[in-house]
Amino acid sequence: MLEEVNTAKQNWFVGAFFSDRDPQDQTARFLAEGVWENGFEDRHLDVVKSMRPGDRIAIKASYVRKHGVPFDTRGHLVSTMAIKATGRVTRNHGDGRRVDVDWNPLEQPREWYFYTGRATIWKVAAGSWMSEALIRFAFDNEQQDISRFRNDAAWSKRFGDEDPSPEEDFQWTPFYEELATALLSYKDRRGELLAALQNLQTRHENLNYLTDKDENGVAMPLDDICPFTLFGSFNRGITHTKRTTLAGDWAKALGLSTPPPTAFDAIPLLNNQNSWFFSYKPDRAPGDIDALWNAFEAALHLASSSEDQTRIRFAEAYDRARSIPGVGGKLSMGLFWIRPWNFLPLDGQSRNYLKTALMLDGNLFQADGSRYLDILDTLVAKFDDPEYPVHSFPELSWTAFLDPSGRTNSSDEADGDPVELAPASPTKPYSVADIVLDGCFVSESELADILARWRSKKNIILQGPPGTGKTWLARRLAYALIGSRDLKSAIRAVQFHPNMSYEDFVRGWRPGSDGQLTLVNGPFLEMVERANAAPEVPHVVLIEEINRGNPVPVFGELLTLIEAGKRSPREALHLAYPRASDETVHVPSNLYIIGTMNLADRSLAIMDLAFRRRFGFISLAPALNDSWLLWMQTKHNVEVAQLVSIRRRFETLNATIRDDATLGPEFMLGHSFVTPPAEERVDSYVSWFRSVVTTEIAPTLKEYWFEDPSSAEAEASKLVEGLN
Template sequence: MSEQTSFTWLPFFNEMLTVICNQYDPQTLVPIFKQIFPKQKDEEIQGIKTDFKEIDPLTFIACFNRNETKENRIAFCKTAKEILHLNAPVPADFDGIPAFNNQKTWFLQYSYLRGKEDCTILWNFAKQRVSSHPITEEEMTQILSLKQIGLVKICSFLFICFPTTYYPVDSNSCTFLGLQKEDTFTFFDQLQKVAKEKYPNLKPYELSYRAWQQNNSPEHSPVTTDKNTFWAVNSIWDGHDQIEDFKNQEIWVDGWGNINDKRDALLLSQVQIGDIFVVLSSSTKGTGHNTPFTRIKAVGRVIAKNTWFSFSVKWIKTTFHDIADIAPYRGITICKMKEDPILDYVKRTLTKALNSLVFPLNQILYGPPGTGKTYHTITKAVEIIDGQISPDYTEAKKRFDELKAKGQIKFITFHQNYSYEDFMVGIRPDLQNGQISYKLYEGPFKQIADRAKSDPINNYVMIIDEINRGNISKIFGELITLIETDKRAGNKHALSAPLLYQNQEFSVPNNLYIIGTMNTADKSIALVDIALRRRFVFEEMMPKADLLNPVEGFNLPKWFSQLNQKITDLIDKDHQIGHSYFIGKTTKEELHHVFYQCILPLLNEYFYGEPEKLSQVIPGFMENNKLKSKLSIDDFMQALNQKEAASNEQQNDNEG
């Protein structure tokens, strides 16, 4: 963590909540709140400000953690310490705390919007936490049912008051853990478990801070061996080799800096986030120690500067061969690497490992139909294998087909009847000369995994289209564990398992990437097998109106946005229409064809048996619960304009 980051806030809010819950109630806490936050007002009638008559602990504590300046937040805490007679020191930092949106800070709504029991529910929730009672699904569901309270908000409160117990579920933390947020108790419980499993040595507040650092640094930018700065660094100081501690704690520390000797300070100041650390030692061996050699112990990427001499590092690779007959880095603690056989070897060996920082080994592209999921699997697969991609899709597709023909890419589609025997290995009947025999069949995953194992220099990609349509546990079997990053062959917790029908152990290699696609109109992400969600990084792909252009005077982007907003309002965002249906369409005739041949069948399916809702989505086109025929694309725009005009007129009447 940074030189100024000592997490001074950790005991403060925990003590504050304990004092509030033990010594105050909804009415007696009000004067304390008014003293600290005099500008905060309630509304008993919309727009008419008034003083609070009751307040809850969650809103009280959230107000200290609004998106304010650090100085203001410290001043609020100082006042609270004096009034509440807290023992904890006033925080000097708020590192790791996800700040509340200033417009959505309160848990307790204005009086005119507030339910009769809302304040009581919030107080009970706080008191249960102070009493160390585990959170139940019933409790979480009840508090999430209150207006303007989502899972991110309630978990931010839990994290602030119990920073060693609860992990936040803000976007930084979810991205860091490779999870897609949902407002459910199941997801809350899942995230707490996944965080502990993936980072057992990180406290929740450390993970939150690390997630923020990662999301706000160039750590996720593409890595190329010809553009990143490489540093040779040492791991031996204080009489010991620190490499194992470095790897376990995901850090690198300059030995001189550790004893406050600043001889390396100038070089250390030049290290940038995204640079590559090559931990090595150069020495001699053999008779008379006349034979030089260099031993590379680990290579990692700098993801954060902690102090002037300490860095957070994502270790990429830790297994190398010794390099004989060369020892150019003897006696160094840190220096910038030059072009030499060692750097050349590192770059050649590292290309695959560097890619793993940018491309998750397991990822799923999900979104409504027509948002380009399958399109992007093609470009991603080529980029994973080649390390670069042509901006021209035609060239990318040509390269994709070449790699597929070579066996470096496999493309399959899951369906309800797909099985482990189809995917991995099984027994199939074979008819020869009227005689039936049974042969061992190796499925596409077994085939590409074996190829990847025999060719560790290159990357391989398995694309699974419609991954959510298959029965995951039935298809993957033991693979659901073996595909995990740390369980892959050669990694820290590598595992293998015996295959069905074959008396041999099987493991999944590190150079095999899995890309899945998922149509959310078929199945919400909330319904996806948790085992799958824990092991895959999910990337959302939504409709993009900005990729469309007007067609012959028809405002396609505007109409497209309005259509999807209606669908979102009436169903949800997972059933929107994707932009790819309209890409490349340049005439109204083409748009008309797309609407009647592609879009309308989808809408009819979405609103089957609900013609009144269908008429809201495409206003003016329903008659006797049936779609009018022979309507032009211009009619669509005219109806949209009429709808907007009517809406504006109604709004003006209301304002008048």
């Protein structure tokens, strides 16, 4: 009999500061009284009510460190979380404010690095290797595998063992962070900054634009300055050489000894005609520059602490500064300069990349402080995913800059000098050999045949039973077709569903920010435009579960144009929703489509024959072959005897499914069910497999044999019976 899964206890990491009552650390009181309290009257009430007796809870404090950590920070700030006490919840008072806790105080706080929470209350669920490592660290006293975290995609550019390519190491970021830290001490000493500015203006003609005007338009020296305008003085349209010199002189004036960077990849620049963050004095409201300093200070504090009071303070300061005439979304660029690993720039190229490649929209340029924080939280959570296109804000900004369809060449000139635009950085090649190295159990020759067929047919669909890695392989085939993993903006993933429409996928009317209906391009037309803008670069539309929608009406008239023989401007057609009466569209030859199709899905739409004719179909099968054995041995250090035993059991189950008259081969289970992710650390493969059987395979079998649950349970039990 397969054991039922017990209701899992939850793991909570909580702060110990109150925002609306006492700003002091409450840890000592919590421990003495055996409680934890939510210090807010109107926040987190439902979350606190969900805490249950028996849940594990830890008091945390978050901050950043540069020195005194057990690894080389290379001058970068590292996110740190101290665990000060752990315990178990014994009672929930049900008011959203208070729980009783049996605390276990620690003699000394234990420091945890990199993977830290961004809110006062952080519920950490087991599932990913990072969360499980944190749970074991906090509650089981295990040591953190710092090397594994350092070399994860989210942090490897700063702290990893392998040196990144020169264009991806973002060597400018420590200097910018250090300059911002030093600048904060001048918040109440602005006269010294103005004196330094006047001194620098004698040596840098391109600083003469920082001159105020009186009510008659007569030039006069500035009598105040904000930190973002100071940073903007070397983040605008001037040459790299002048930027380096000016940044270095500002650093010397502020008492820094760190040399300035000579490369400025990924840094969004201000327009030379709009480089100030405040108005001339006659148009400047009292308190505008103070508000910018407050936003600057609040941002630095938020980058060092995730407590709610810092988030509230930041959101309020952000809204006030953003309301200053001429600031708006430009404020986000200033935040990115001062803490590039913590804040998202919302310049035009980054917004375009967020919308078209990362599918984050919602008029980001108009986002208020709370919405901006939500965007940060969403992206930081996604950065931990190894499959996500980017893993940090600098990488996002850099990728947006390299985006072949979103990149713009500025015509700004500064003091007669043309602006130096960084050349497009060379990309790392990616081929079918790399697909195999990544953990594909299909041979290189078979993969090469699939690519050749795709290049010829233009559109293919990977079909197969669940767990055969269709989406995983589709994305890597796209990398191989493009020739690199770096041009990730050339890939757009879309998930079809029963309610998917032509208006969602191609073009349709949508309400705009002014409430008026506007014609908006869907993801397919966006990729058509991107492919047309960069004809030398292959572009890919990846459609997951393509058969769960109704593809013929979703594609509409473009169904004709995706055919390989119709990829020409001569075949252009009018759209159902044209922007002009004479507008026509064709699908360029460098736009490829790859779809995935789960053959075991009982809710499949019937695939139209005309649609099928335009696609090549590639069938994938469970692949527990010799390549799988070798991968499991080398990647997860599993003994051959265990692998052979589990493979035999799994193949026996698949034979039963294949021979069942109500099921068939399309319902067999793929190798993903018995293959841990490459990035996951598996201490015991047998224990991992037992967990998969309980939580994934057994529920699937119960769905297969829903009229005969005893057979499903018996088959699941056979997989683990006597396994050790």
